[in-house]
Amino acid sequence: MNSALIIAKKEYKSYFSGAVAYVVTSLFVFLMSWMFFQILSAFASRSLMMMMQGGRSGMSVNDYVFAPHFGNVNVVLLIMIPALTMRLFAEEKKNRTMDLLMTSPLTATSIVAGKILAGCLVVWTILAFLAFYPLSTSLFAKFDKGPVLTSFLGLGLLSAVYVSIGVFASSLTENVIIAYFVAFVIELFFWVIGWASASMDGPVAQGIFNYLSIVTHFNDFSKGIIDTSSVIYYLSLILFFGFLTERVVESARWR
């Protein structure tokens, strides 16, 4: 496990020693701020209208601001994370530095764990900037803190799933563009897999496809629900793709 931490630390540092992490973070924050501001001003004008029509504003900040906001974050992560993770194995293979890892006293498991951990830490660092929105909103509006916190937990887990998929895709090739695209498609597939439930007969089949969908589980988190089955679902996806990556890395010996 110690060697996984050594690799994670090196990878994490390398994101920040170049421009990558800074560019991604600043553009991500710019984009999220713009989107958040649009949601917030739409909410403000609509609730003002409702108040003028006589009733007191019954619109909840949680439902009309934070839920769509975190939905947006989710979509942007879907596009952004493969770009961050695509280099993790592909670049090592292309630059032949994989030779170093493969001839060092490390297990394939610790190499993969280190890579996934590094990716998660980078994404979580970037996500930390999102705390700015609820904190600044809390200065002038009342809302329920619970769902916001569970949304963050959900985002943390979900981004780890994306990282794990991204690392897996990266292990398959030495071409970063292929790595990006494979990761993106796998992620997107887990988004839309739930659509199949509409065309299924019977509650069991519908339930299975709903359970497999990444989005269904995330909706629970943004409503303030921590469902054990959702947590288990995300963790098992992370482990599943981690396991596949470990197999790919180990199989390099046998080619």
Next chain:
Amino acid sequence: MIEISKLTKKYGAITAVNNIHFSVKKGEIVGFLGPNGAGKTTTMKIITGFMAPTSGSVTVAGFDVFENPLEVKRRIGYLPETPPVYVDMLVKDYLEYVARLKGLTGQQVTQGVTRAIEKANLGNVQNRLIGNLSKGFRQRVGIAQALVHNPDVLILDEPTVGLDPKQVIEIRGLIKELAGNHTVILSTHILPEVTASCQRIIIINRGEIVAEDTYEGLSKRMSDVRRFFVRVRRPQNFEKQLRTMGGVKSVRTSQDVQTFEVELDKTEDSNEMLAEAVVKTGAGLLEFRSMDISLEDIFLKLTTTDHAEVAI
């Protein structure tokens, strides 16, 4: 220290290494010599545990590479063909990272890094980005990387490629210095390299070991043969005469068919015999001299089948 037996590696239908066996004693420097694509790199990758063989076994320091890969890897320093360096890291940070990957901790890391920097002569560039270094320096970083955990066994795949002549001499000196404490296998297709630093030479071609001996032993092997360089004006009759003459081992003609390299059994009158043949056939002698037999010749002889060479 290293025992290799019945090692075979196939890439699909291509056999890269075919049933080779050899062993290397502790403290020995062994040169692995062969043309490009002979299977040198494949063999080395298998010894380091980077790659699994199709069949056969490799043990390093008593540990089987496939049953105990981690124990073996702890004892091996490996410099691949392309030095495995990260261009976005400082030399010193990189070596520290490698040291930690190899399992060093705390004080050992700094000691290992300092020693490797000193041995590979990287003092002046230790705080520079690897990406900004020249090829020669990167190669030296690669060598430092293999040395950082002071391994018992060093596997160096073409260690002097891309270095300038002065650096080549330095690195050869360094490799010699490592003998005794370390067991070294180095591969190369540059012949002076093995004569300069290796105690034993293994020549490999098309995945098979074609010769294994000391440099002296290999030279001796060729010393029962004398070689002459002959250039004549009218080669036709002379060539026919050579084919029928006794004691001729091989004849190599060049493009212009006027020059011959003739190998004869080493006997008292071999010079005389050849000279006589030239005169008798009225070939019109232009040049006649005896040639030294170098490692190059041994190498070429063992690794090439030249179409111009006529075995008689």
